[in-house]
Amino acid sequence: MTDIYKAxxxxxxxxxxxxxxxxxxxxxxxxxxxxxxRHGIASSRQAISQHLDVLADAGLVHTRRVGRTKVxxxxxxxxxxxxxxxxxxxxxxxxxxxxxxxTEEQP
Amino acid sequence: MTDIYKAxxxxxxxxxxxxxxxxxxxxxxxxxxxxxxRHGIASSRQAISQHLDVLADAGLVHTRRVGRTKVxxxxxxxxxxxxxxxxxxxxxxxxxxxxxxxTEEQP
DNA sequence: TTGACAGGCAAGTAAGAACTTGCCTATTGT
DNA sequence: ACAATAGGCAAGTTCTTACTTGCCTGTCAA
Numbered sequence: 001m002t003d004i005y006k007a008x009x010x011x012x013x014x015x016x017x018x019x020x021x022x023x024x025x026x027x028x029x030x031x032x033x034x035x036x037x038r039h040g041i042a043s044s045r046q047a048i049s050q051h052l053d054v055l056a057d058a059g060l061v062h063t064r065r066v067g068r069t070k071v072x073x074x075x076x077x078x079x080x081x082x083x084x085x086x087x088x089x090x091x092x093x094x095x096x097x098x099x100x101x102x103t104e105e106q107p
Numbered sequence: 108m109t110d111i112y113k114a115x116x117x118x119x120x121x122x123x124x125x126x127x128x129x130x131x132x133x134x135x136x137x138x139x140x141x142x143x144x145r146h147g148i149a150s151s152r153q154a155i156s157q158h159l160d161v162l163a164d165a166g167l168v169h170t171r172r173v174g175r176t177k178v179x180x181x182x183x184x185x186x187x188x189x190x191x192x193x194x195x196x197x198x199x200x201x202x203x204x205x206x207x208x209x210t211e212e213q214p
Numbered sequence: 215t216t217g218a219c220a221g222g223c224a225a226g227t228a229a230g231a232a233c234t235t236g237c238c239t240a241t242t243g244t
Numbered sequence: 245a246c247a248a249t250a251g252g253c254a255a256g257t258t259c260t261t262a263c264t265t266g267c268c269t270g271t272c273a274a
Contacts, residue, residue, distance in 0.1 A: 027220075027221095028220075028221065029219090029220070029221090045220095045221080046221095046222090049221075049222080067220090068219070068220050068221075069219095069220060069221085070220080070221070
């Protein structure tokens with residue numbers, strides 16, 4: 001079982017999820033074509049297939065055989081864990097000055 | 108600039124964020140100790156430091172020099188992008204049957 | 215039945231990520 | 245001033261990940 005964090009760490013897999021949100025129930029070849037067209041992703045069929053395996057392993061994509069094709073459905077509910085894990089912002093300590101939160105120190 | 112998806116892909120970095128949510132404004136040595144105590148993470152100081160660099164590079168952690176210490180503050184607002192990118196669930200196509208969404212095909 | 219289409223399996227390669235090792239700088243306390 | 249504390253820098257190692265390459269298995273249409 002791959003965890004969802006590793007699954008969405010890859011930009012191509014995020015694009016696959018985007019594509020499935022835009023049009024659910026696509027086959028592998030459809031996804032390859034649309035990823036190339038609308039996302040500028042020129043990965044091979046095998047590469048996309050392996051990405052889909054990772055997404056399915058994380059529970060973000062479910063598949064169903066139809067004939068000689070395999071249809072892919074998104075399921076983004078597992079991503080809700082991210083929101084519940086780090087909700088909005090609940091400051092336990094006072095953030096001191098709100099403005100002076102420089103990312104680096106100044107000389 | 109590291110993207111937030113790569114940043115939270117690592118389990119140790121997620122534990123660091125958890126730790127900073129529990130107690131904001133910790134130093135590197137404090138984090139090392141508390142990660143070992145409460146999360147069972149036995150990484151070296153340098154490893155944690157490099158993880159903090161990645162988190163800071165993704166904008167999830169801001170730092171401030173205090174004396175000879177460096178205090179780390181969480182900032183989980185960048186994670187809101189994930190929620191806005193894949194909101195709840197908005198089915199564009201009909202999910203067909205709700206129950207029969209088997210992950211794999213049955214013979 | 216034959217061939218084209220859709221996809222799967224598995225080994226190998228290559229790039230990147232995590233971690234280590236060794237040494238260096240700056241600040242504080244005595 | 246000197247030592248201890250808190251951290252930084254950089255090269256090297258190892259392990260993971262993304263991708264390729266080559267071939268094989270089903271399914272449908274003519």
